[in-house]
Amino acid sequence: MTIPSAPSPHRVVIVGGGFGGLYAAQNLGRAPVRVTLVDKRNFHLFQPLLYQVATGSLSPADISTPLRLVLRKNTNTQVLMDEAIDLDPMKQTLTLREGRQLEYDSLIIATGVSHHYFGNDQWRTRAPGLKTVEDAIEIRRQIFYAFEEAEKVTDPEVQQAWLTFVIVGGGPTGVELAGAIAELAHHIIPDEFRNIDTTRTRILLIEGMDRVLPPYPPELSAKAADALQRLGVTVKTSQMVTEMTDEAVTVRQGETVERIAAKTILWAAGVKASKMGEIIAEKTGTPLDRTGRVIVEPDLSLPKHPNIFVIGDLAHYAHTGDRPLPGVAPVAMQQGEYVAKLIRKKLQGQLLPPFKYVDGGSLAVIGQNAAVVDLGFVRFSGFLAWLIWVFAHIYYLIEFDNKLVVMVQWGWNYLTRGRGARLITGEAMDLSAKLEKMEKNRV
Amino acid sequence: MTIPSAPSPHRVVIVGGGFGGLYAAQNLGRAPVRVTLVDKRNFHLFQPLLYQVATGSLSPADISTPLRLVLRKNTNTQVLMDEAIDLDPMKQTLTLREGRQLEYDSLIIATGVSHHYFGNDQWRTRAPGLKTVEDAIEIRRQIFYAFEEAEKVTDPEVQQAWLTFVIVGGGPTGVELAGAIAELAHHIIPDEFRNIDTTRTRILLIEGMDRVLPPYPPELSAKAADALQRLGVTVKTSQMVTEMTDEAVTVRQGETVERIAAKTILWAAGVKASKMGEIIAEKTGTPLDRTGRVIVEPDLSLPKHPNIFVIGDLAHYAHTGDRPLPGVAPVAMQQGEYVAKLIRKKLQGQLLPPFKYVDGGSLAVIGQNAAVVDLGFVRFSGFLAWLIWVFAHIYYLIEFDNKLVVMVQWGWNYLTRGRGARLITGEAMDLSAKLEKMEKNRV
Numbered sequence: 001m002t003i004p005s006a007p008s009p010h011r012v013v014i015v016g017g018g019f020g021g022l023y024a025a026q027n028l029g030r031a032p033v034r035v036t037l038v039d040k041r042n043f044h045l046f047q048p049l050l051y052q053v054a055t056g057s058l059s060p061a062d063i064s065t066p067l068r069l070v071l072r073k074n075t076n077t078q079v080l081m082d083e084a085i086d087l088d089p090m091k092q093t094l095t096l097r098e099g100r101q102l103e104y105d106s107l108i109i110a111t112g113v114s115h116h117y118f119g120n121d122q123w124r125t126r127a128p129g130l131k132t133v134e135d136a137i138e139i140r141r142q143i144f145y146a147f148e149e150a151e152k153v154t155d156p157e158v159q160q161a162w163l164t165f166v167i168v169g170g171g172p173t174g175v176e177l178a179g180a181i182a183e184l185a186h187h188i189i190p191d192e193f194r195n196i197d198t199t200r201t202r203i204l205l206i207e208g209m210d211r212v213l214p215p216y217p218p219e220l221s222a223k224a225a226d227a228l229q230r231l232g233v234t235v236k237t238s239q240m241v242t243e244m245t246d247e248a249v250t251v252r253q254g255e256t257v258e259r260i261a262a263k264t265i266l267w268a269a270g271v272k273a274s275k276m277g278e279i280i281a282e283k284t285g286t287p288l289d290r291t292g293r294v295i296v297e298p299d300l301s302l303p304k305h306p307n308i309f310v311i312g313d314l315a316h317y318a319h320t321g322d323r324p325l326p327g328v329a330p331v332a333m334q335q336g337e338y339v340a341k342l343i344r345k346k347l348q349g350q351l352l353p354p355f356k357y358v359d360g361g362s363l364a365v366i367g368q369n370a371a372v373v374d375l376g377f378v379r380f381s382g383f384l385a386w387l388i389w390v391f392a393h394i395y396y397l398i399e400f401d402n403k404l405v406v407m408v409q410w411g412w413n414y415l416t417r418g419r420g421a422r423l424i425t426g427e428a429m430d431l432s433a434k435l436e437k438m439e440k441n442r443v
Numbered sequence: 444m445t446i447p448s449a450p451s452p453h454r455v456v457i458v459g460g461g462f463g464g465l466y467a468a469q470n471l472g473r474a475p476v477r478v479t480l481v482d483k484r485n486f487h488l489f490q491p492l493l494y495q496v497a498t499g500s501l502s503p504a505d506i507s508t509p510l511r512l513v514l515r516k517n518t519n520t521q522v523l524m525d526e527a528i529d530l531d532p533m534k535q536t537l538t539l540r541e542g543r544q545l546e547y548d549s550l551i552i553a554t555g556v557s558h559h560y561f562g563n564d565q566w567r568t569r570a571p572g573l574k575t576v577e578d579a580i581e582i583r584r585q586i587f588y589a590f591e592e593a594e595k596v597t598d599p600e601v602q603q604a605w606l607t608f609v610i611v612g613g614g615p616t617g618v619e620l621a622g623a624i625a626e627l628a629h630h631i632i633p634d635e636f637r638n639i640d641t642t643r644t645r646i647l648l649i650e651g652m653d654r655v656l657p658p659y660p661p662e663l664s665a666k667a668a669d670a671l672q673r674l675g676v677t678v679k680t681s682q683m684v685t686e687m688t689d690e691a692v693t694v695r696q697g698e699t700v701e702r703i704a705a706k707t708i709l710w711a712a713g714v715k716a717s718k719m720g721e722i723i724a725e726k727t728g729t730p731l732d733r734t735g736r737v738i739v740e741p742d743l744s745l746p747k748h749p750n751i752f753v754i755g756d757l758a759h760y761a762h763t764g765d766r767p768l769p770g771v772a773p774v775a776m777q778q779g780e781y782v783a784k785l786i787r788k789k790l791q792g793q794l795l796p797p798f799k800y801v802d803g804g805s806l807a808v809i810g811q812n813a814a815v816v817d818l819g820f821v822r823f824s825g826f827l828a829w830l831i832w833v834f835a836h837i838y839y840l841i842e843f844d845n846k847l848v849v850m851v852q853w854g855w856n857y858l859t860r861g862r863g864a865r866l867i868t869g870e871a872m873d874l875s876a877k878l879e880k881m882e883k884n885r886v
Contacts, residue, residue, distance in 0.1 A: 042591060042867045059502035061864035068635035078637040081591040081867070133868050148485060148524040152543075192511035194521040421504035424485045424524070425576050 010034065010347055013094055013104035015084045015276065017044050017067045019329045020110035020312030023336030029074035031344045036102060038094070040083045042066055045133060048329060049393060051173060053136040055143065055180035056422030060133040084111075084276065087283045089305050106343050109276055109294075110312040110336065113327060116270035116291065126244045127265040130173055137425065139266060143181060144422050146264045147189065150196045157261065163201045164262035166249050168241050169269030170207025171214070172364040175224060177266055178205040179367040182231040203233045204260065206251055208269075210238050213364055213372070215326060220372040223381040227366040241269075271327065273314055280310065289316045289324070298354030300339055309342075311335035317355065325357055329396070334358065365389045453477065453790055456537055456547035458527045458719065460487050460510045462772045463553035463755030466779030472517035474787045479545060481537070483526045485509055488576060491772060492836060494616060496579040498586065498623035499865030503576040527554075527719065530726045532748050549786050552719055552737075553755040553779070556770060559713035559734065569687045570708035573616055580868065582709060586624060587865050589707050590632065593639045600704065606644045607705035609692050611684050612712030613650030614657070615807040618667060620709055621648040622810040625674040646676045647703065649694055651712075653681050656807055656815070658769060663815040666824040670809040684712075714770065716757050723753065732759040732767070741797030743782055752785075754778035760798065768800055772839070777801065808832045 010033045014021045017039035025037045046063040053060055067079045080102075086095035087107075094102045115129035128138050143165070150162035163185075167178045185201035205212065205228065211221040212228070212235060225235045236251065243250035248261045273292030281288050286302045287295050293316035294302070300315060302308045312332035318324045325331045334357055342352045361375035363385075371385040453476045457464045460482035468480045489506040496503055510522045523545075529538035530550075537545045558572035571581050586608070593605035606628075610621045628644035648655065648671065654664040655671070655678060668678045679694065686693035691704045716735030724731050729745045730738050736759035737745070743758060745751045755775035761767045768774045777800055785795045804818035806828075814828040 042587060042865070059504045059864075060866055060868065061502045064866050066635075066865055068632070072635040079635075080595060081588075082595065133866060137868075144485060145524075152523060152525065189511070192509075192515040192522075421502075422485070422509055423503055423507050423576060425503065425580075 010105045010343075011036070011103060012106045012108065012343060013038065013102055014108045014110065015039075015094070016110035016112060016312070016314075017041070017079075018047070018110060018112050018312060018332060020112075020332035020336040021108065022067070022070065023333045024108050024110070024311065024340045025071055025074070025077060025336075027337050027340030028343065029071070029077060031076070031340070032347065033076060033106075033343065035074070035077040036080060036104075037067060037071065037077065038080045038082050038084055038096065038102070039067060040081070042068070042079075042081050044070060046396070047131070048396075050130055050133075050136050051176040051180060053133070053421070054130055054139040054177065055184060056140055057180070059421050060136065064133065084109075085279075087279055089284050089308060092307075105307065107308045108336075108339055109280065109308070109310045110314065110332065111274040111276040112313040113271040113273055113291075113293075115267060116272035117267070118270055120244075123244050123267070126246070127168060127249075127267040129267040130177070139177075140422065141424050142264050142266075143184075144424050147185075147193065147196070147198065148424070149263070151193050152195075159196060160200070160202070161247065161261040162263045163196065163198070164204070164260065164264070165201065166204045166206060166260060166262045166265045168206050168249075168265065168267050170205055170209070170212035170235070170237065171268060174205055174207070174266075174268035175212055175228065175364055175366060177268060178203050178228060178233045179231055179365070179370070182228070182233045183367050186232045199232075201232070202262075204262075205233050205235050206239050206241060207235070207237045208240050212237065216362060216364070216372065216374055217379060220374055220379055220381065224364065224366055224372050227370045227372075227381065231367050231370070271313070277314055280308075284308065293324075299342060299352065300335055300355055309339045311339055317357075319354060320356060328362075330360055331357055363389045363392060453548045453786075454479070454546060455549045455551065455786060456481065456545055457551045457553065458482075458537065459553035459555060459755070459757075460484070460522075461490070461553055461555050461755060461775060463555075463775035463779040464551065465510070465513065466776045467551050467553070467754065467783045468514055468517070468520060468779075470780050470783030471786065472514070472520060474519070474783070475790065476519060476549075476786065478517070478520040479523060479547075480510060480514065480520065481523045481525050481527055481539065481545070482510060483524070485511070485522075485524050487513060489839070490574070491839075493573055493576075493579050494619040494623060496576070496864070497573055497582040497620065498627060499583055500623070502864050503579065507576065527552075528722075530722055532727050532751060535750075548750060550751045551779075551782055552723065552751070552753045552757065553775065554717040554719040554757055556714040556716055556734075556736075556756040558710060559715035560710070561713055563687075566687050566708075566710065569689070570611060570692075570710040572710040573620070582620075583865060584867050585707050585709075586627075587867050590628075590636070590639070590641065591867070592706070594636050595638075602639060603643070603645070604690065604704040605706045606639065606641070607647070607703065607707070608644065609647045609649060609703060609705045609708045611649045611692075611708065611710050613648055613652070613655035613678070613680065614711060617648055617650070617709075617711035618655055618671065618807055618809060620711060621646050621671060621676045622674055622808070622813070625671070625676045626810050629675045642675075644675070645705075647705075648676050648678050649682050649684060650678070650680045651683050655680065659805060659807070659815065659817055660822060663817055663822055663824065667807065667809055667815050670813045670815075670824065674810050674813075714756070720757055723751075727751065736767075742785060742795065743778055743798050752782045754782055760800075762797060763799060771805075773803055774800055806832045806835060 012033050012035045014024050014037045022044050028035050043064040043066050049063045052058040071077045082096045084094050092104055117123045146162045150159050153159050165181050167174045182203045185198045190198045213221045213224050228235055239251045239253045242252045248259050249265050250259050277292045277294050280294050284302050284305050294310040295316045296310050298319045300309045313327035316324045338355045345352050363373050365371040369383045369386050371389040372381040373385040373388050455476050455478045457467050457480045465487050471478050486507040486509050492506045495501040514520045525539040527537050535547050560566045589605045593602050596602050608624050610617045625646045628641045633641045655668050656664045671678055682694045682696045685695045691702050692708050693702050720735045720737050723737050727745050727748055737753040738759045739753050741762045743752045756770035759767050781798045788795050806816050808814040812826045812829050814832040815824040816828040816831050
């Protein structure tokens, strides 16, 4: 079955509604093309704030926007909630679930990355990662469930295991999660429990490199580690996780092996390219890098397919600087804009110089009033860095429709030190009913 | 294993953190007693607004408050996230999951009601009801998924089936759901789709009695039906659902049988008492009514157990008026306050006259700017009724911590006709991982 396409001269299909795909779609909204945006989900997720959902500050809808709502005024654009499962670059078709075909003249693939457990896929259920709304809800459930269990048990060792949180990976996500859990345990919930002292909570941040935030300048890594320690996080660098059981995690530093009894382990250590990368490699012969990302040309197209583009976290772009561009939102946004502009120019018979990333700086937040900022020409940390972080995020949220609610929620949380969005959900529903429904909806 | 209780002179155990249980706990916060509140969930849910979560206006956390947060200042009160599974009125103990015992001097049971499918339990997965956060997320998923599917399919009959929503039950929940879906389809999302005209959506409200809102005065039922029809809802009264398949629902009116092709069926037709009712009947010999509710004494205690109280939706209270009190929030709140006061008085050797419900009136909302209000001495509908509805709900929310965000979200939704909280979630996560986790967390 073929989905009927409009008789437009040029059909652009975009796969993925993250920052890359959405910015590409927005920048094609007034072009003389026919755009189809395909995403498995019906919403764009503002992933930089996902850790705030995982730790009870915001609700999923606060950082999500329905893709249809964002693009409703672009009458040349159709949104399809579907999944791309195959690609035929010769016929110029994309295969969706249930075998439907979508024809394209230009194809933009922006399906991002998922977690990577470095060959230990059995850790996946033990130590959830943070990429989707479901991940965030699951992490939120585990964090708040741990305090509930600690309050109930009487064995002090078991209690301490419930009050021990291990975060694997000292990049921005790990730092943000560790800081937010520390604030929760030490400042927000202590007076809500009767049997436990939540300030006895241990939060361990495990990083394999010799410092947290490895891509940042060493001085900011040191400042971040200091700020984390002040919040009550134990930072353990140059350490590798070697084993996980239901009761504990084992870490190794050189010859030293340590077993840490912990009920909650969170994974913020590695990413690998989404499955679309493999499909692209197989069907177009384009090489992938070590983590499965697609190595793209200077204009973000594929070597032998100038009408297929890969952008965002899925793209390995190594044409500027001494290493590939990082998998962060600003890179994806700028690549989406670039490809949209390139397609518009090409239709006018014009060319565009290679893509060039304008680095606006790096930000990582550690806790309330604490962040580190690297703007290239200047680096700093503390309250001012935190303010910059807040305004930068509100600025980007303003593109969509959620800023007002997020601002009010943040203001409210800031003043009351509240964290109201800490529901433990997902268990009450009957499991067999859930399964039946999921089964049914897959058909 | 026994959970250690403090050496307080009087131990009150409350089961259930809904309106009844929470109001009882709050009114015992300064009494010379030791309170333990047990709930399966870690939050109180403001159920009257749950339909707004199911239809994409609010997030679950907007209408939920962590029980610990509400009760944190009551130092005589402990919150336990656990489930009561048995009761021994002789030993005065309550059994929790995993066999732990909780001793009490006074016991307040407020575990509410769940859906009732009148002997057709196979309908449960086909036509979800609306009682929990998970129910609301599931209904939200089904509603928005239906529009996504309709946009994709090409067969006009299948398309119409996806665009047909059947709501079974014309009480307040059914009326609210039908009105909210009609607004969505007719006013909020039409310009977001390219292949379908969402104003062709059929919303059918099926009621077995001869009018919607049967407990209300007939004139308000008529006004509600008018308002629904203006919004685009087809009201079908004196009709019974006789069959459901994956593709359709069959309704009967006298001798006439009609088959309605519909992919989405929502259940708002009946409730039955929670399982605690049966346990109470078995262990105390207290009679239950037809729907399993516990028939209580004039002071809300059990006939032979003056220290066990049943309040809220689970209680059948027939000592005033010509029929038992309805299962609405104000009844539960007043009963919670009453029992708390009775316990306080009893400790001072005093008595309290029987419980008396002060009826503040009934409210049902149909859509933006439309509601019906029955204050007893005066009845009206329309915009003023809607304003009263809005302020009544904000007033009750003010008791907790969510009002500011809800007000901003409502204001925002009202001005923009927005409905941003319409995430289709719950499918992206790997099913086997979910199962494993759920399994693990049950242990």
